[in-house]
Amino acid sequence: MLDHNANGPDDALAALKDVQELLSAHPRFESGPVRASSDTARKPSVFGRIIKSFRFRKFGAEFSRDLTLLRFLLRRETPRTLILELQWHTTHVGDERSVFIHFVDAADEIRFQGDYSLDGETPDALGYFYSRRRVEVPEEAPVGTYRVRLGVWSPAENRHATLGRFRGCIQEPAGWCHNAVVLDSVEISKDRMA
Numbered sequence: 001m002l003d004h005n006a007n008g009p010d011d012a013l014a015a016l017k018d019v020q021e022l023l024s025a026h027p028r029f030e031s032g033p034v035r036a037s038s039d040t041a042r043k044p045s046v047f048g049r050i051i052k053s054f055r056f057r058k059f060g061a062e063f064s065r066d067l068t069l070l071r072f073l074l075r076r077e078t079p080r081t082l083i084l085e086l087q088w089h090t091t092h093v094g095d096e097r098s099v100f101i102h103f104v105d106a107a108d109e110i111r112f113q114g115d116y117s118l119d120g121e122t123p124d125a126l127g128y129f130y131s132r133r134r135v136e137v138p139e140e141a142p143v144g145t146y147r148v149r150l151g152v153w154s155p156a157e158n159r160h161a162t163l164g165r166f167r168g169c170i171q172e173p174a175g176w177c178h179n180a181v182v183l184d185s186v187e188i189s190k191d192r193m194a
Contacts, residue, residue, distance in 0.1 A: 048126030052089040059168030061181045063152040063161035066092040067118075070128075072169075072183045074148060077134065082186065084114060084133040090123050096156050101135070102177075103146040103186070111141050118152075137188060145187050151180030 052060075055070045062068045071087035084101065101114040114135035123129045149172060152161035160179040163171060169181040 045126055048089065048128065049091070051126060055089075056165070056167060061150070061166040061169055062164040063179070065162075065164055066090060067097070067152060067161065069150065069181075072150070074184050074186060080137045080139075082114070082135040082137065084131075084135060086131040086133070088121075088123075088129050088131065089127050090129070091127060097152055097154055097161065099131075100149075100151050100153060100180070101133070102149040102180075103135075103137075103141075104149050105142065105144055105146055111146060112136075112138050141188055143189055145185050147182050148184040148186060149177065149180050149182050151177060 052068060052070065056062075056068065059072075060068050060070050068089045069086060070089055071085070073085040075083050075085075077083050086099075097118045099116055099118060101116075102110045103112045103114075105111050112135070114133050116131065116133055121129045121131070151163070151172075153159065154161065160177075163179040163181065166181055169183050172178055172180045172182060
């Protein structure tokens with residue numbers, strides 16, 4: 001007999017057996033064979049790719065054909081703290097990849113950054129995952145307007161992911177960062193950011 005108030009099992013197959021036992025009390029319930037998938041990397045649904053294609057019409061940056069940035073929002077938490085919200089879609093989970101987010105001044109110098117690893121990011125059933133990053137603006141950052149540049153790279157291979165299609169953002173000009181996009185700009189003033 002199952003205790004319906006107890007914590008559920010950690011194992012997905014054990015949980016499925018518990019559900020089967022509960023449903024078997026219904027006179028028209030029939031069960032079929034169940035097996036565990038040998039594919040540990042979940043592939044996104046066709047429906048997720050369809051949603052991605054509609055969202056991409058407005059904004060997106062596709063890297064190496066399997067990772068697409070579909071939303072980027074920059075807001076301030078405090079005058080010296082930026083919050084970056086990103087929505088990604090992927091058709092392939094794995095590969096050690098990192099995101100670089102550079103805040104670049106008018107002289108094309110990186111003054112501060114908000115890089116992070118994608119290791120541990122788990123897409124939902126549609127292939128989406130969400131990142132929220134906090135970036136502290138250093139006190140020594142000079143007053144001025146900064147471009148927000150984003151790209152994807154593989155630290156293990158020491159190379160940038162190829163930028164494919166993009167919409168609603170600008171590709172960086174030829175150079176070492178040509179596989180990146182400019183997403184926004186932010187103004188830093190002496191006592192606060194505009």
